[in-house]
Amino acid sequence: MRTEGRTPDADTGTGAHARTGATSSTGTDAGTSTAPGTDARTTAELPDATSPFVPTGLVSGVRGRIGTLGPDTLTLLRMGAVLGRRFAFLDAAALCERPPATLITALDEALRAGLLDEDGALLSFRHDLLRQAVYADIPTSARNALHRAAAHRLVASGHRPIDAASHVLRGAEPGDEEAVALLRRAADDVLPVTPGLAADLMTRALELVRPSDAARFDVGEQAIVCLIRAGRDREALTTCDGLLAAQPPLAVFGRLQATLGGALWSLDLAEELCRRAEAALAVGGTPPEVAARLSALRALALSRGRDLGVARAVGEEALAAAIATGDRPAHVQALSALGEIALNAGDGATALARFTALSVVDGAFRPEEAVAHQHVDRFDSAEESLRRAQTEAGSHRQAMLLWAQGQQHLGRGRLDDAEAHFETMEDLEDAVQTPVQQVNSRVIRAWIALLRGNRAGAGEQLVAARERLAVKPNPGNRAVVCFLEALLAGHDRDARSAVDALRRLQEIGPFMRWRLLRTWVGTAVRTALTAGDRALAEDLVAQATAHAERNPEVPTATGTAALVAGLAAGDVGLLQRSVSLLAAGPRPLVLAAARTDLGRALLAAGRTAEAVPVLAAAQDAFAAAGADAAAADVRRLLDGAGRGSGTDAESRPGAGAGRTGAVRDRPAQGWGALTASERKVARLIAGGHTNRSAAEALVVSPHTVNTHLTSVFRKLTVRSRVQLAHVVLARGDAE
Structure with a gap:
């Protein structure tokens, strides 16, 4: 089961424009006069008092009920109905144009009649149908004026602009500058939390600006920003092209192209992004700060190409220009582009420096900093970045945060937690329709399935990866799908198909160019050797060696290079060096795979006594990670070693330490089916925690807690938190 969950491809970018986790338009009852800060719906969601949803009989009944009330009471109720189901007494008094004290008697009468209730500091209609019936009795010709007066009152009394937005939209016509100004303020206010609502507000504001109005381009630019933040990139592109068709001044032309860059990047239109940036720079008339942004976007687009040297030079120029102009967006975009270029080039130290600087400029990019730490094996530092990202990244970066957390768990060998984070990320990306890391995530989950012995599950992930590749067919996604095809073919002992898939991958770009695949180069070399393709194996060894030379302080890079060199040369000494470096x-699973290769080589060399402890350590690591199939494969090697040497493997001193003999499958249902993280979540929720407080206790996102909790409910066959609490309390354990 899946619940929520998305991020930039490892090779398509985690750049400044990667933004997911946006929410759609939400809100309370439109026009509700509540405490400042309450969301409100746009005009399309306003209840219409004259609609079929307000039965005529109800209106007549309410008229009869309020017909005996005093005129002040009736006026108070009508003004309240304009404000919304819940409203402040002071706001209603202001609309009545009366001092509050003179309406106390009217308020008492409305409360005694059961028409209104006191709701803390606010008043509320007993039922919204009652409010709508009162509203329906207001002359239609007066409603728009009353809503505009309500908007003025709410703004004047310190309410957030969003609280007045639905009122000002009543009767707004093209050319209504007041409505446009208020909608712009409201969109700015809600953008960080509800970007979907901000996009709706700005789309409406743009509709209210006359084509000849000089402010149209400013309003349109703000609309594009909100649409991109909300993940509505196609709409942003359409909006921008509509503005460009009006032939704006050159300075505005460049600014609009720079603003659109994020949408083009997210839409996988890197070539189009590069073309537009170059065109805007070529036409001239662009202010220096906008030119810096355009140069940074061009560098980001070039990071997809093969000539990363050119991309780096463009990025350095953009960074210098950003610093010279003091333009923060250009600074963020340039650092992001340079970080992407460095990661794609395999220069971990430079990438870390760029993303660390980026996170200082904008804390929303802590997840990128964490990923950069992971690439240079600094997982403790990555953990700290992730902790800070929990509070600094913002809701629109949740998918990227989930990706970084999933990579952290994967590197540490915590497969259950990794899969939960990747699944949550996929759901979040699906929810906002912004597929970024979908393909990469599916490839990782297929690999996890194979480690667990679930070939069918891995095949399902391949199908899903291909479906998502059709949506986003960039080079990085094509390459990792080729690798997954090779991985599954190799698992099925179809060496020729496996090596053919690797060859297709290499045509897209060198294997080590794709950063998701770098720790799996050993698998690729084994596949090539099995198929007898020594040329491919030697090419992969050369790539891994070059990558290690670029990252001499990174154990995974140097150890992996030694591993593949040892495999290709059949050199036990190199394999031993690989294990020592790793x-x-x-990364325990990378080390376990290297130990398995070393153990096999030692067995082949007749050095059984040396092979057994190496293989035992590999089996322990796989078993601890829940990689049951991998552990079983190593177990078979150990059993063969025991028989071959005339000893019982289980009788060796310490042979059973950390293992339980045969690998056992986790049950599908019941408490034993829960992963360690799911048990933690179950106990916290059973103890009264909310999803958010449980997330804070576990230092994960509420989305991840929701994913775990959904799995817990399914495995324990419970349907409520109360039932879950009963199950946990009945166990009475505190493990």
Whole structure:
């Protein structure tokens, strides 16, 4: 089961414009006069008192009920109905143009009649149908004026602009500058939390600006920003092209193209992004700060190409221009582009420096900083970045945060937690229709399925990856799908198909160019050797060696290079060096795979006594991670070693330490089916925690807690938190 969940492809970018986790338009009853800060709906969601949803009989009944009330009471109720189901007494008194004290008697009468209730500091209609019936009795010709007066009152009394937006939209016509100004303020206000609502507000504001109005381009630019933040990139592109068709001044032309860059990047239109940026720079008339932004976008687009040297030079020029002009957006975009270029080039130290600087300029990019730390094996530092990202990244970066957290768990060998984060990320990206890391996530989950022995599950992930590749067919996604095809073919012992898939991958770009695949180059070399394709194996070894030379302080890079060199040369010494280097790193599953290769080589060389402890350590690591199939494969090697040497593997001193003999499958249902993280979540929720407070306790996102909780409910066959609490309390354990 899936619940929520998205981020930039490892090779398509986690750049300044990668933004997901946006929410759609939401809100309370439109026109509700509540405490400042309450969301409100746009005009399309306003209840219409004359609609079929207000039965005529109800209106007549309410008229009869209020017909005996005093005129002040009736006026108070009508003004309240304009404000919304819940409203402040002071706001209603202001609309009545009366001092509040003179309406106390009217308020008492409305309360005694059961028409209104006191709701804390606010008043509320007993039922919204009652409010609508009162509203229906207001002359239609007066309603728009009353709503405009309500908007003025709400703004004047310190309410947020969003609280007045639905009122000002009543009767707004093209050319209504007051409505446009208020909608712009409201959109700015809600953008950080509800970008979908901000996009709706700005789309409406743009409709209210006359084509000849000089402010149209400013309003349109703000609309594009909101649409991009909300993940509505196609709408942003259409809006921008509509503005460009009006032939704006050159300075505005460049600014609009720079603003649109994020949408083009997210839409996988890197070539189009590069073309537009170059065109805007070529026509001239662009202010220096906008030119810096356009240069940074061009560098970001070039990061997809093969000539990363050119991309780097463009990015450096953009960064210098950003610093010279003091333009923060250009600074963010340039650092992001340079970080992407460095990661794609395999220069981990430079990438870390760029993304660390970026996170200082804008804390929303802490997830990128964490990923950069992971690429240089600094997982403790990555953990700290992720903790800070929980509070600094913002809701629109949740998908990127989930991706970084999933990579952290994956690197540490925590497969259950990794899969939960990736699944949540996928759901979040699906929810906002912004697929960024969908393909990469599916490839990782297929690999996890194979480690667990679930070939069918891995095949399902391949199908899903291909479907998402059709939506976003960039080079990075094409390459990782080719690798997954090779991985599954190799698992099925179809060496020729596996090596053909690797060859197709290499045609897209060198294997080590795709950063998601770098720790799997050993698998690729084994596949090539099995198929007898020594040329491919040697090419992969050369790529891994070059990558290690670029990252001499990174154990995973140097250890992996030694591993593939040892595999290609059949050199036990190199394999031993690989294990030694990887043991100094933070990735237990990469080390376990290297130990397995070393153990096999030692067995082949007749050095059984040396092979057994190496293989035992590999089995322990796989078993601890829940990689049951991988652990079983190593177990078979150990059993063979025991028989071959005339000893019982289980009788060796310490042989059972950390293992339980045969690998056991986790049950599908019941408490035993829960992962360690799911048990933690179950206990916290059973103890009264909300999803948010449980997330804070576990230092994960509420989205991840929701994913775990959905799985817990399914596995325990419960349907409520109360039932879950009963199950947990009945166990009485505190593990």
